[in-house]
Amino acid sequence: MTTPSNVLRNLIPPTQRQTAAEVTEALDLGSGDRAGKRSGFLIMLVLSAIVAIAGVLTDSTATVIGAMIIAPLGTPILGIALGIVRGHLSLVVRSILWVLTGLGLVILLGLAFSVFVATPESLETNSQVLGRTSPSFMDLVAALATGFAGGFAMCRRDLSAVLPGVAIAISLVPPLGVVGVCAGQGLWMDALGALWLFLSNVFALVIAGSIVFTLAGYARDPGSSKVANRRRAYVIVAVLTVIVAIPLAFNSVVSVALARWGVGIQQAVTEWVSDDDRAIVSGVTWSGATATVAVSTSDGTTPPVDELRESLASVIPSFVGVVVDAEQGVEITVQ
Numbered sequence: 130m131t132t133p134s135n136v137l138r139n140l141i142p143p144t145q146r147q148t149a150a151e152v153t154e155a156l157d158l159g160s161g162d163r164a165g166k167r168s169g170f171l172i173m174l175v176l177s178a179i180v181a182i183a184g185v186l187t188d189s190t191a192t193v194i195g196a197m198i199i200a201p202l203g204t205p206i207l208g209i210a211l212g213i214v215r216g217h218l219s220l221v222v223r224s225i226l227w228v229l230t231g232l233g234l235v236i237l238l239g240l241a242f243s244v245f246v247a248t249p250e251s252l253e254t255n256s257q258v259l260g261r262t263s264p265s266f267m268d269l270v271a272a273l274a275t276g277f278a279g280g281f282a283m284c285r286r287d288l289s290a291v292l293p294g295v296a297i298a299i300s301l302v303p304p305l306g307v308v309g310v311c312a313g314q315g316l317w318m319d320a321l322g323a324l325w326l327f328l329s330n331v332f333a334l335v336i337a338g339s340i341v342f343t344l345a346g347y348a349r350d351p352g353s354s355k356v357a358n359r360r361r362a363y364v365i366v367a368v369l370t371v372i373v374a375i376p377l378a379f380n381s382v383v384s385v386a387l388a389r390w391g392v393g394i395q396q397a398v399t400e401w402v403s404d405d406d407r408a409i410v411s412g413v414t415w416s417g418a419t420a421t422v423a424v425s426t427s428d429g430t431t432p433p434v435d436e437l438r439e440s441l442a443s444v445i446p447s448f449v450g451v452v453v454d455a456e457q458g459v460e461i462t463v464q
Contacts, residue, residue, distance in 0.1 A: 145285045149215060149350030152283055152342070156208035159223045170227065171234075173201045174302075178235040182242045182306040185257040193257055193303050200302040202231050206331055207279060210338030213365055214348050228331065235302055239309015249314040258311065261304045262322035264329055266381040268300075269373055272330045275299040276337025283338075284345045299330055325376070332373045336366045387415055393444035394451060398422050401437040419450035431455055 147155075158166045177200040184192030205227040212220030252258045279299070282288040307323035342348075391413040402408035402424060411423035424431065431453065441451060 145287050146345070147284055147286055149211075149347040152211060152347065153215070153220070155283065156204055156211050157220055157223070158205060158208070158227055159220070170201050170204065170231075173199055174231050174234060175238070177201070177302050178238045178306060179242075181235075181303045182239055182310065185255070185303060185306050185310060186242065186245055188255050188257050190257070196302055196306075197300065202228065202301040203279060203299065203334065205231070206301075206334045207283060207338045210280070210335045211342050211347065213335070213339050214342040215350075216348070231302075232305055232327070235305035236309040236312070239306045239311075240313045241309075242306075243310045243313025246310060246314055249316055252311060252314060252316060252319070257303070258307055258319065258323075261300065261307045261326050262311070262319040263384065264322065264326040264377055264380065265384060266374070266377045268326060269329055269333055269377045272299055272333030273337050276334040277341055279334065280338040280341030280345075284341065299334065301327060301330055304330070329373045329377055332369045336369050336373075339366050390445045390449060391415070391420060394420050394422060394441065397437060397440040397444055398424060398453065401432055401440060402426060404432070418448060419452060420445075421452045421454055423454045426455070 154161050158170055177196045180199070181193055181196030184190070184194075184196055205224040208224035209221055209228070212218070212222075212224060246252060276299075304323040304327040308320045308327070311317075311320040311323065395410060395413050399410045402410065405426050407427035409425040411425070414421050434453075437451075437453070445451070
């Protein structure tokens with residue numbers, strides 16, 4: 130019978146398969162030339178963090194991509210996955226500590242560079258910040274696919290050339306830079322969202338890496354713990370999947386719902402002021418479960434609010450609040 134493990138092994142020719150010892154040497158910062166590995170990791174981490182933060186502050190996608198290419202955080206993260214599969218607790222702990230070290234360094238650099246931000250409001254229109262403060266379920270899907278690609282590339286000698294592409298596809302250092310910059314400006318919810326994006330990507334890499342390394346047979350390679358087995362790895366993967374997937378799926382559902390309600394609210398408000406040919410409905414912004422609509426009319430007055438309230442009753446749930454921001458700073462609470 131063909132098992133998933135046999136299928137993966139068929140995709141990795143024996144002449145191209147990295148041994149468990151070789152993969153460990155590549156991913157474990159505590160083996161081999163420790164001083165060289167660790168100094169290289171720290172130097173590249175600091176440089177990638179500076180590049181990423183500069184790219185975020187200048188809203189430069191190209192610069193942020195450059196930071197992703199040289200970011201070394203994927204190494205200890207996949208080291209966690211390999212340690213789980215091979216039953217090496219010391220490798221797991223050591224790799225987690227290096228990930229935490231990297232997390233702290235990048236956030237501290239972000240805090241330091243936040244002094245170059247003119248105002249907190251400028252970050253709210255920065256595409257590099259906006260794209261990393263509200264992770265969705267699709268971010269998890271992309272991170273999982275990236276983790277599978279990275280794990281598979283680590284298993285084969287002939288696929289090392291794809292690793293820079295894997296680094297670009299996974300967002301690790303830039304979200305941490307956003308955490309520091311936003312925290313430095315007091316934008317704590319944005320900082321928390323960026324931190325959750327980073328953590329979800331870390332979990333996704335561990336999940337995918339654990340699956341690939343297990344199917345590649347590293348749990349049974351010489352040097353692995355006698356108690357290392359696929360069942361334990363799968364249990365850990367399942368738990369991590371639940372921890373990450375549920376909040377991201379919830380966030381995705383909320384985002385879709387807010388987008389749909391926003392369209393309905395804007396249409397209702399547009400119809401509400403349709404008798405005024407010069408009326409302008411600027412759009413809908415959300416703060417929690419409250420939507421604010423900016424409205425400008427020719428004479429500064431608006432129709433009776435009851436008409437809008439009736440229209441909105443069939444468009445949005447009762448717990449959603451709507452505020453009409455009329456001219457001259459006058460706000461009308463609809464519901």
